[in-house]
Amino acid sequence: INNLISVLxxxxxxxxxxxxKGFLMAQGVSHVLTEDCPSPTTYDDNSNNANDIFSWKEDDTKALGYLILRVQESIRVKHDALVSAKAFWDALSAEY
Known part of the structure; x- marks a missing residue:
């Protein structure tokens, strides 16, 4: 990642x-920037979508980590309270 993406x-x-964004796409995690976490659902056969929720949260954590790694420390500290990749991405977009 260090060789591919400059620090913001x-x-x-x-x-x-x-x-x-291209890097997040290549890593298969860019969907968390545009999709909300699935809501818990139980189906007629008593199965549920817990695996989908877990996968989404895992992808969100990865995407947020990638974003944090490629922003200047002062920017990271300013947005440190943001806990999702979408919130972090949207804050950067609004600011710059």
Whole structure:
């Protein structure tokens, strides 16, 4: 990741964002930027979607980790309270 994506400084957001999004796509986790976590559901046969929820949360954690790794420390600290990749991504988009 270090060789593929520059660190976001703020001023480079317009060039950073598409490369970062492409990386998240290549890692198979970009869907968490646009999809909400599935709601718990129990089906007629008493099965449920717990595995889908677990997978989504795992992908969200990975995506957030990738984002945190490629932003300047001052940006990371400012958004440290954000706990989802979508919230982090949206905050960066709104700010820059």
């Amino acid at each position: 400084t703020g001023a480079n957001y317009l060039s950073w964002a598409p490369v970062m």
